[in-house]
Amino acid sequence: MTISLNVNDKIVQLEVDPDTPLLYVLRNDLELNGPKFGCGVAQCGACTVLVDGRPQRSCVMPVAAVAGRSIVTLEGLGSREHPHPLQTAFIKEQAMQCGYCSNGMMMTAAALLAKNKRPTEDDIRTALRGNLCRCGAHGRIVRAVSEAARNGHDGDTS
Amino acid sequence: MTTRRRFLQGAGAIVLYFNAPPSVRAQQATETDLPGSLAANPGLGTWLRIDADGTVTLSPGKCELGQGIQTALAQIAAEELDVSFERVTVATVDTAVSPNEAYTNGSRSVEVSGAAVRAAAAEVRAILIDLAADELGVGSTKIGVRNGIFTVAGKPSTLDFGAVVKNLNLARNATGTVSPKPRDRYQIVGHSLQRIDIPRKAYAEAAYIQDIRLDGMLHARVVRTGDCEAKLLPPANFDAVSELPGVVKIVRNGSFLAVITEREEQAVNAAKAMARLCRWQGAELPLQEGRISAWLKKAPADVKVVAERGAIGAGNILRTVSQEYSRPFQAHASMSPSMAIAREAEGQLTVWSHTQGVFMLRGAIARLVGLDEDSVRLINAEAAGCYGHNGADDAAADAALIAMQMPGKPIRLQWSRADEFLGEPYGSAMTTRISAGLDDAGRIVDWQFDVWSGTHSIRPAGAKRAAHLFAARQIAVPLPLAPVGNIPQPRGGGDRNAVPLYAFANQRITKHLIRDMPLRVSAMRALGAYTNVFAIESFMDELARAQGEDPFDFRIRYLHDQRAIGVLGRLREQMAAAGFDSVQAPGGVGIAMAQYKNSGAYCAVAMRVKVDAASGDIKLEHALCAVDIGLVVNPDGAINQVEGGIIQSASWTVREQLRLTASGVRSTDWASYPILTFPEVPKVEVVLIDQPNEPSLGAGEASQGPTAAAIANAVANATGVRVRDLPLTPARVKSA
Ligand code: FES
Numbered sequence: 028m029t030i031s032l033n034v035n036d037k038i039v040q041l042e043v044d045p046d047t048p049l050l051y052v053l054r055n056d057l058e059l060n061g062p063k064f065g066c067g068v069a070q071c072g073a074c075t076v077l078v079d080g081r082p083q084r085s086c087v088m089p090v091a092a093v094a095g096r097s098i099v100t101l102e103g104l105g106s107r108e109h110p111h112p113l114q115t116a117f118i119k120e121q122a123m124q125c126g127y128c129s130n131g132m133m134m135t136a137a138a139l140l141a142k143n144k145r146p147t148e149d150d151i152r153t154a155l156r157g158n159l160c161r162c163g164a165h166g167r168i169v170r171a172v173s174e175a176a177r178n179g180h181d182g183d184t185s
Numbered sequence: 186m187t188t189r190r191r192f193l194q195g196a197g198a199i200v201l202y203f204n205a206p207p208s209v210r211a212q213q214a215t216e217t218d219l220p221g222s223l224a225a226n227p228g229l230g231t232w233l234r235i236d237a238d239g240t241v242t243l244s245p246g247k248c249e250l251g252q253g254i255q256t257a258l259a260q261i262a263a264e265e266l267d268v269s270f271e272r273v274t275v276a277t278v279d280t281a282v283s284p285n286e287a288y289t290n291g292s293r294s295v296e297v298s299g300a301a302v303r304a305a306a307a308e309v310r311a312i313l314i315d316l317a318a319d320e321l322g323v324g325s326t327k328i329g330v331r332n333g334i335f336t337v338a339g340k341p342s343t344l345d346f347g348a349v350v351k352n353l354n355l356a357r358n359a360t361g362t363v364s365p366k367p368r369d370r371y372q373i374v375g376h377s378l379q380r381i382d383i384p385r386k387a388y389a390e391a392a393y394i395q396d397i398r399l400d401g402m403l404h405a406r407v408v409r410t411g412d413c414e415a416k417l418l419p420p421a422n423f424d425a426v427s428e429l430p431g432v433v434k435i436v437r438n439g440s441f442l443a444v445i446t447e448r449e450e451q452a453v454n455a456a457k458a459m460a461r462l463c464r465w466q467g468a469e470l471p472l473q474e475g476r477i478s479a480w481l482k483k484a485p486a487d488v489k490v491v492a493e494r495g496a497i498g499a500g501n502i503l504r505t506v507s508q509e510y511s512r513p514f515q516a517h518a519s520m521s522p523s524m525a526i527a528r529e530a531e532g533q534l535t536v537w538s539h540t541q542g543v544f545m546l547r548g549a550i551a552r553l554v555g556l557d558e559d560s561v562r563l564i565n566a567e568a569a570g571c572y573g574h575n576g577a578d579d580a581a582a583d584a585a586l587i588a589m590q591m592p593g594k595p596i597r598l599q600w601s602r603a604d605e606f607l608g609e610p611y612g613s614a615m616t617t618r619i620s621a622g623l624d625d626a627g628r629i630v631d632w633q634f635d636v637w638s639g640t641h642s643i644r645p646a647g648a649k650r651a652a653h654l655f656a657a658r659q660i661a662v663p664l665p666l667a668p669v670g671n672i673p674q675p676r677g678g679g680d681r682n683a684v685p686l687y688a689f690a691n692q693r694i695t696k697h698l699i700r701d702m703p704l705r706v707s708a709m710r711a712l713g714a715y716t717n718v719f720a721i722e723s724f725m726d727e728l729a730r731a732q733g734e735d736p737f738d739f740r741i742r743y744l745h746d747q748r749a750i751g752v753l754g755r756l757r758e759q760m761a762a763a764g765f766d767s768v769q770a771p772g773g774v775g776i777a778m779a780q781y782k783n784s785g786a787y788c789a790v791a792m793r794v795k796v797d798a799a800s801g802d803i804k805l806e807h808a809l810c811a812v813d814i815g816l817v818v819n820p821d822g823a824i825n826q827v828e829g830g831i832i833q834s835a836s837w838t839v840r841e842q843l844r845l846t847a848s849g850v851r852s853t854d855w856a857s858y859p860i861l862t863f864p865e866v867p868k869v870e871v872v873l874i875d876q877p878n879e880p881s882l883g884a885g886e887a888s889q890g891p892t893a894a895a896i897a898n899a900v901a902n903a904t905g906v907r908v909r910d911l912p913l914t915p916a917r918v919k920s921a
């Protein structure tokens with residue numbers, strides 16, 4: 028079945044089983060590196076992408092369910108040339124060890140900052156409670172999100 | 186597919202040799218002992234390459250595991266060569282080109298690899314200076330280097346590194362005769378430079394093994410239980426699975442079972458369908474949750490006194506105090522389930538793996554698939570942090586077995602989350618007993634420590650240890666069992682840090698190594714040190730409090746090592762500055778300290794907790810830590826490692842235990858193996874004690890033991906309840 032997706036503002040047509048988890052389409056068909064496979068059962072947050080601005084777990088999201096909706100991955104958030112304040116802050120604060128969880132942290136935080144421009148530390152911890160980090164980079168991640176918020180992030184993630 | 190090309194270049198970077206005749210003066214002095222890993226890998230060209238554009242490529246044998254080793258080594262190389270840090274790139278470890286530095290483990294990379302890089306780079310700099318001297322017609326003693334540009338009598342010349350590389354021949358062995366830079370002239374080492382791997386991760390560029398996509402790559406999943414000895418019972422007929430979309434091949438070899446498909450989701454679906462058709466015969470687990478310590482103490486064991494001083498019972502003992510402390514089986518639980526890519530082509534097998542030791546794994550995989558070691562190439566690529574021997578090597582072996590059945594096709598084998606929880610080798614359950622004999626003044630004159638543990642080392646280290654691979658026991662002709670490892674003192678495995686740092690007049694440390702464990706167990710971050718330090722530091726606290734003594738002073742009385750006393754002193758200052766209650770006041774503060782392996786980093790931790798009396802739930806509020814790792818290469822990188830170690834250990838300590846049933850492990854996901862989450866982790870503050878004249882020590886495994894004991898001590902201080910079995914669950918806190 029042909030499915031049309033809007034990923035990072037590009038429209039792509041794919042011939043794929045409609046039940047295919049979005050994560051595999053993003054990683055394997057579109058060769059995007061941002062969303063990560065961590066559990067495949069919606070428990071860790073590594074695969075998080077924004078769907079119409081809301082953080083969603085792409086590992087359990089059938090691709091047909093997001094046809095035509097706006098999907099943003101970490102690549103769409105920003106790049107070396109045009110970094111998103113969260114990316115800048117994660118680098119400045121060295122907010123990772125292995126960095127495998129960072130995609131989910133940044134995508135979830137991007138959605139938080141879009142609705143709460145000056146989150147408290149508690150707000151950030153609460154927003155990220157479903158995102159696991161095994162390396163223990165939590166403190167730095169919270170600092171990086173606060174830093175991104177301070178840097179006048181306008182919250183526009185569309 | 187630029188991602189792939191970039192990756193392959195990085196992965197396969199060949200160190201080039203330049204053929205022009207060397208115009209380098211022979212080194213005068215005689216050969217000396219080469220430092221660190223340079224001794225086994227003396228070829229300078231193995232470590233460093235300099236290109237005509239003046240860039241430096243460093244090719245170490247240690248793997249990046251998210252610990253920042255590439256950055257630290259690049260700093261050392263840049264420092265010695267006098268080039269800017271930005272000009273140094275670090276190649277991936279690859280058996281085809283890299284020096285053999287065995288495993289990246291035990292927090293020793295900066296020590297052994299750093300020492301080699303330092304010496305090699307210093308020597309290459311001297312060779313470059315000789316080349317510049319010839320080119321400029323000046324004596325080499327007049328020549329210096331600044332930012333990769335040669336200076337003559339302190340003034341920049343027109344020559345840079347790139348200009349002389351045409352005459353550079355690094356196909357020669359290091360001599361060890363060039364002194365490295367004096368430490369007081371360091372400009373790069375000792376600074377918190379940003380890690381080189383972080384931008385590519387933050388920008389979602391190709392950074393991980395998961396980001397390697399080879400042309401024509403097929404996907405594979407294994408179908409198994411967590412028991413590598415379980416036999417797949419007939420009749421297992423998978424004809425119906427072969428009909429499923431995308432299924433290319435079902436691979437079966439004894440009880441090793443896998444499926445190859447065109448797309449990844451097809452492999453997931455086919456593996457699920459196959460699992461429903463399988464019946465397995467395996468042994469029941471002989472131990473039960475909650476009864477593990479009793480089982481360990483009864484199990485057949487090799488018993489050995491690993492350290493002894495004085496004569497037990499010789500002191501003037503008024504009374505004896507004994508306690509037991511334990512930990513359950515725990516999981517590495519990396520965020521990325523293990524995977525690997527393998528391709529067989531014309532008798533050559535290439536495997537991409539997030540292993541900690543490409544050379545060791547090469548030998549094991551060659552043996553498993555029946556190839557010569559020379560016909561197998563292992564290329565390292567990063568995955569999520571592994572924290573020791575997780576499923577990485579097993580997944581690489583799985584991929585290799587599958588690829589051998591599908592010549593010419595790259596096979597990407599991905600473990601599911603459940604495969605990882607069930608298939609990884611765990612951190613061994615352990616139990617310890619301490620008996621202290623006290624004299625009439627309450628002083629410890631006698632100290633007996635017994636530790637019961639499975640092995641902490643079943644790494645598939647080369648052909649002889651290939652049977653430690655999960656699949657090696659499943660194939661039709663299983664490889665004969667290999668003996669499990671016993672890491673002797675002073676490093677120790679289960680007995681790591683079992684010898685106290687404290688000076689007791691009479692002491693005896695006994696290790697009970699249980700070779701035949703009912704679950705596969707191997708190296709997990711800090712090995713036995715986590716449990717042994719938890720035990721020793723809990724017990725010391727119990728003794729101090731029972732005598733109404735300050736836990737700092739009580740410890741210091743038995744310490745002779747000034748650096749150990751130093752971290753305690755620094756921690757006391759941190760506590761005062763952070764407004765912590767005195768550790769003696771009833772409140773919720775606990776402290777603990779250790780020197781990792783009794784030869785590595787010194788680390789003291791204070792934890793402040795609040796305990797909910799009704800539920801027994803422990804709220805970890807704030808951790809402080811003072812650490813001494815000698816010469817610090819990258820302070821922020823080291824602090825990052827220690828912070829992470831504290832949080833991970835806190836999670837082990839209050840949450841983590843592998844759940845068991847008679848039929849095996851039932852922890853298969855994050856719901857059945859929960860770890861600490863954002864609202865639950867403590868605030869963490871780490872200070873480094875500057876020791877520029879001491880050798881560098883690893884930071885990654887120093888904090889786990891002290892953190893565990895600091896938490897238990899804080900809980901005891903807050904509630905009067907002493908929990909001696911990990912994890913400190915609410916039920917234990919309430920019922921103890
Ligand atoms: S991979 Fe999707 S939540 Fe873990």
Ligand code: FES
Pocket residue numbers: 123124125126127128129159160161162163164251520569570
């Ligand atoms: S940085 Fe490794 S899992 Fe978060």
